Amino acid sequence: MAKPAVTMEVGNDGVAIISIYNPPVNSISYPILAGIKEKFDEAVKRDDVKALVVFGKGGKFSGGFDINVFGKARQTGDNSVLLKPIDILVNTIGDSKKPAVAAIGGLALGGGLELAMACHARVAVPKAQLGLPELTLGIIPGLGGTQHLPRLIGLPKAIEMMLSSKSILSEEGKSLGLIDEIATSNELLNVSRLWALDIAARCKPWLHTLHRTDKIGSFSEARKVLEMARQQAKKVAPNMPQHQACLDAIEDGVIHGAYSGLLKEATVSKELVMSDTSKALVHIFFAQRATSKVPNVTDIGLKPRPVKKVAVIGGGLMGSGIATALILSNTYVVLKEINSEYLQKGIKAIEENLRGLVSRKKLAADKAEKALSMLKGVLDYVEFKDVDMVIEAVIENISLKQSIFSDIEKACPPHCILATNTSTIDLNVIGERTSSQDRIVGAHFFSPAHVMPLLEIVRTEKTSAQVILDLMTVGKIIKKVPIVVGNCTGFAVNRAFFPYGQGAHYLLHMGVDPFRIDRLICKFGLPMGPFQLQDVAGYGVAVAVRKIYGSAFPGRTFDSSLVDLLIKNGRQGKSNGKGYYVYEKGSKPQPDPSVLPIIEESRKLANVMPGGKPISVSDKEVVEMIFFPVVNESCRVLDEGIVIRASDLDVASVLGMSFPSYRGGILFWADTVGADYIYKSLKKWSELYGNFYKPSEYLEQRATRGIPLSAPKSTDSGSKSRL
Numbered sequence: 001m002a003k004p005a006v007t008m009e010v011g012n013d014g015v016a017i018i019s020i021y022n023p024p025v026n027s028i029s030y031p032i033l034a035g036i037k038e039k040f041d042e043a044v045k046r047d048d049v050k051a052l053v054v055f056g057k058g059g060k061f062s063g064g065f066d067i068n069v070f071g072k073a074r075q076t077g078d079n080s081v082l083l084k085p086i087d088i089l090v091n092t093i094g095d096s097k098k099p100a101v102a103a104i105g106g107l108a109l110g111g112g113l114e115l116a117m118a119c120h121a122r123v124a125v126p127k128a129q130l131g132l133p134e135l136t137l138g139i140i141p142g143l144g145g146t147q148h149l150p151r152l153i154g155l156p157k158a159i160e161m162m163l164s165s166k167s168i169l170s171e172e173g174k175s176l177g178l179i180d181e182i183a184t185s186n187e188l189l190n191v192s193r194l195w196a197l198d199i200a201a202r203c204k205p206w207l208h209t210l211h212r213t214d215k216i217g218s219f220s221e222a223r224k225v226l227e228m229a230r231q232q233a234k235k236v237a238p239n240m241p242q243h244q245a246c247l248d249a250i251e252d253g254v255i256h257g258a259y260s261g262l263l264k265e266a267t268v269s270k271e272l273v274m275s276d277t278s279k280a281l282v283h284i285f286f287a288q289r290a291t292s293k294v295p296n297v298t299d300i301g302l303k304p305r306p307v308k309k310v311a312v313i314g315g316g317l318m319g320s321g322i323a324t325a326l327i328l329s330n331t332y333v334v335l336k337e338i339n340s341e342y343l344q345k346g347i348k349a350i351e352e353n354l355r356g357l358v359s360r361k362k363l364a365a366d367k368a369e370k371a372l373s374m375l376k377g378v379l380d381y382v383e384f385k386d387v388d389m390v391i392e393a394v395i396e397n398i399s400l401k402q403s404i405f406s407d408i409e410k411a412c413p414p415h416c417i418l419a420t421n422t423s424t425i426d427l428n429v430i431g432e433r434t435s436s437q438d439r440i441v442g443a444h445f446f447s448p449a450h451v452m453p454l455l456e457i458v459r460t461e462k463t464s465a466q467v468i469l470d471l472m473t474v475g476k477i478i479k480k481v482p483i484v485v486g487n488c489t490g491f492a493v494n495r496a497f498f499p500y501g502q503g504a505h506y507l508l509h510m511g512v513d514p515f516r517i518d519r520l521i522c523k524f525g526l527p528m529g530p531f532q533l534q535d536v537a538g539y540g541v542a543v544a545v546r547k548i549y550g551s552a553f554p555g556r557t558f559d560s561s562l563v564d565l566l567i568k569n570g571r572q573g574k575s576n577g578k579g580y581y582v583y584e585k586g587s588k589p590q591p592d593p594s595v596l597p598i599i600e601e602s603r604k605l606a607n608v609m610p611g612g613k614p615i616s617v618s619d620k621e622v623v624e625m626i627f628f629p630v631v632n633e634s635c636r637v638l639d640e641g642i643v644i645r646a647s648d649l650d651v652a653s654v655l656g657m658s659f660p661s662y663r664g665g666i667l668f669w670a671d672t673v674g675a676d677y678i679y680k681s682l683k684k685w686s687e688l689y690g691n692f693y694k695p696s697e698y699l700e701q702r703a704t705r706g707i708p709l710s711a712p713k714s715t716d717s718g719s720k721s722r723l
């Protein structure tokens, strides 16, 4: 592959095209920008150059500043990585004596969009993706974005784009003033050349964005907008410093002018680049990309086969969610149920899912209609004769699943992928009555399946690489992040996280208030605590899986009668408005004091309080007593080779269990806390409260040898791998 480079070609029309070449996304770092500066300086000096166009080769303008640089900055302690680049954008490009136009193909994100905004006009292809997603990396736009964007599109929309990190398309960019003209990719360079020449000839305005004030509005209006944004950021991102810091830089520019704002942006960026939040979020960025590299699947030259028609068996909560995700991505779906009443319910649930997306403005009404036209409800297997994949999503009942797999083996074509959405049951057991073990795979979605971004792909020793690759591809098409894991009870995610719910219940039965636990877990960064989550998920799940974990992992699980007692008391959680909390339409769930006597009864039955007295634990301990057992089980998942790499579990914990991304995922967080501290804490609690907390062998070894939990395993212990 050719080296990253910046080239310049001067045409007969007097336009110098400066091209960036740095595949795959033309990320920019100091050497690239230094290359741009060199070419700019040359072009400005040359008499045959009247104007310039900045262009990204390979169909993309630029995916932004090179994110790897931030990791290096933390390693070397040199946090001035953005200082020289910003100087080039503002002084070399913005103040250039010859006008420059950005020709935006494909996408311009982060530093890429900032480079484009430093130019004097922007031409983009249709549907080019434009955004400043820096906050998702724990930093703020650091190449002038906090000053350029508000001056081009106005404060409210600029703040919305930066704080949400969401990109817009070039068509919207044009209506906002970010893009000056849209041109097809064939015409992009020609149109950009003409724009540049027109500016040079003063036929079009030569605008230096930083000098503009027309879009900022009055001082008092700006103050109001910023204040509202600050309140909103406090609510949605209470534990992340970059949101308020971004608003600080914008505000500085509004009050003291764009150049002062740039200095503020630089100061804030220097601090944020070194922050733990940024370190964790950058880790998650690369970890998420690493999930698509699966040894012996994605590196052996296989090509994904097209999956055009999928049968979903079961129209319950999971089946209807899965079907919704598929039809939204233009995949034809056959939904099978056992009778017309259940089928109608399933179809209604899918319609509801689509309506919900439309009413939340996440989907256009005509797209919802189009999606529904891809759905067909059936009561038999006739339609299964030409499906490419079946996803079984019925209740967690082993013999029912076994008979379904034996039926579909006969009804489907021989190439068809046979997937199950089981969350706990061993795939070898499900496929026991078939002779198609190589086609059997787990497609474990997380509820609600049309919303949650994780897809856990479970393979057995027999699942073929082709089937795994096909399902990974389907996962990407339906906009999920697929993570390939090995086969065991609970697979990677539910297996690692069963101690989360059980740990919370154990604490409750040792006398800790459940509402305090929920509050502390929310403060730690999860959207809701374990008891509210149980209310929301419904108690059926807890009842279905409790025995499964108990028998798979004897000696380290905790079970109680609490859920049975709640159900006996007429509580079903959110679905009937009554659980640990009271749920009323239009208001926030409220802790229900009338649940406390039921909890008391369960405590008596469980009888796990040491000496019969409630334990006294600090807030910090409560959080640790819930998450350290999860870390402990994650260590076993790593040790047994259920995941390919530790970072897969980090991504899964963030996307599947809503573990805060700014903590980097469960194992990344554990390593920041320290294996030794976790080991010693668990050891102490196991002596005080029993085997639920007993440290695993893997944790003990890593702690005593001082090796991070996420460090790759040495080859001698790789033999346990189930992948």
Ligand SMILES: C[C@H](O)CC(=O)SCCNC(=O)CCNC(=O)[C@H](O)C(C)(C)COP(=O)(O)OP(=O)(O)OC[C@H]1O[C@@H](n2cnc3c(N)ncnc32)[C@H](O)[C@@H]1OP(=O)(O)O
Pocket (backbone or CB within 6 Å): 024, 025, 027, 063, 064, 065, 066, 067, 068, 082, 107, 109, 110, 111, 112, 114, 133, 134, 137, 140, 141, 142, 143, 145, 286, 289, 290
């Ligand atoms: C100073 C500035 O204000 C700071 C910044 O600019 S920070 C960067 C801001 N930009 C971003 O956050 C965009 C990050 N990138 C993306 O969202 C997506 O990669 C994309 C939309 C550009 C392309 O998506 P897609 O086509 O699915 O490709 P994707 O698999 O994500 O990326 C392809 C490769 O490019 C790498 N890459 C993407 N953007 C990168 C970047 N900005 N820096 C370094 N590497 C990057 C990915 O790590 C991946 O590498 P791999 O093949 O070795 O795994």
